[in-house]
Amino acid sequence: MLRSTERAGGRTAAVALVIVVVFLDSLAQSISFPVLPRLAQRLLGGDMAQAARWTGYLEVAWAAPQFVAAGILGRLSDRFGRRPVIVVSMLFVGVELVMNALAPNIGWLMAGRVLCGVTCGGQAAAMAYVADVTAPEDRARRFGWVSAAIWSAVTIGPALGGLSAGLSLRAPFWLAAAMSGAAALWGLLALPESLPADRRAAPDWRGLVPLSGLGLLGRGGVAPLAAALFFTWLAFQAKDNMLVLYTAHRYGWSALDFGLFCAVLGPASIAVQAVGAGWAARRFGERVAALGGLALQVAGLVAMGLAAVSPWFWAANLPIVLGGVAGPAIQALLSARVGEDEQGRLQGAVAAIASLTSATAPIALTQLFAWSIAAGRAPAWSGLTMFLAAGFTVVALGLAGAGGRRSARPTP
Secondary structure, three states: OOHHHHOHHHHHHHHHHHHHHHHHHHHHHHHOOOOHHHHHHHHOOOOHHHHHHHHHHHHHHHHHHHHHHHHHHHHHHHHHOHHHHHHHHHHHHHHHHHHHHHOOOHHHHHHHHHHHHHHOOHHHHHHHHHHHOOOHHHHHHHHHHHHHHHHHHHHHHHHHHHHHOOOOOOHHHHHHHHHHHHHHHHHHHHOOOOOOHHHOOOOOHHHHOOOHHHHHHHOOOOHHHHHHHHHHHHHHHHHHOOHHHHHHHHHOOOHHHHHHHHHHHHHHHHHHHHHHHHHHHHHHOHHHHHHHHHHHHHHHHHHHHHOOOHHHHHHHHHHHHHHHHHHHHHHHHHHOOOOHHHHHHHHHHHHHHHHHHHHHHHHHHHHHHHHHOOOOOOHHHHHHHHHHHHHHHHHHHHHHHHHHOOOOOOOO
């Protein structure tokens, strides 16, 4: 352990180093987003219907193993340190991307996604790293920085993927693999360990039983906040998974229109995560920041569902962007409720429930959206998924309110 992480300047530097790792990891994974379905289509002989089905299967092939493995990886980071888990995770993400680049058939793509899901614990370990080197009162701000890094990568990555696809359909995967390798190398050479040996979890191989880490979420101080995150992510699935189809159906948006929307929304969300989340937590406290952010998101989602014309839809996104302060605030409240030797287990469990929504919600929500736009229904019916997202967020608001009132002392 480099003791520089124990001084104020050293802690800030350590957070900056781990943010670089998270950015490179997220960039590597997002570069392939726009080309994975097209590669699947090519490997399936050009059959678009088959490619659409397999795109869903490939998403589940990543999310389902991560649901099982995330808690184990978090527990391993509590026992052996954050840095080894981060570095190994980045390496295996790179292996998956190389497998995709070389894939001769759809089975290779599926195997690569499963491998990535099993080993993709880098971001959860990075969040635990931030908790290790940050005082509780500053965690919302620094979790916001990590979220901003992820948003930045997700904004830039698909554009890089689209541009590099002009060289060849497999070029984005090679580029992404290089990014992942750079993240692993950066973590190996520049990143100090954040969890000293005297603060690590005691050996307990029962913690490596699949899904055992989810037991942490049952604690009184943790359960309602974890459930609030679950419903927040369900709302995200209900809104963002449908957004391209929703705006095309209701407002007649072209790909250019949607690209312009993302070009404005992405930087605004990054700014709120990087600056607004920390300011709100310091000014009002994490609980008020969480509740205020979720309330803004409810208002924005209802307005999106009601928006009959495109300008109203644009305006409805303003409270949703500002409501982005809620996520880092809830993460900070959660991290204060577990011990220093459980931060990895917590973040692994959080990653597991996030992957659960990714594995299940898209299938159900796409069916609901398809029903809402069936022949004979007015365009306003397509707002149903937005209202459902608002409903999920209302539930999250109630749970965050209940969980935020509890003592921040970890439960023994």
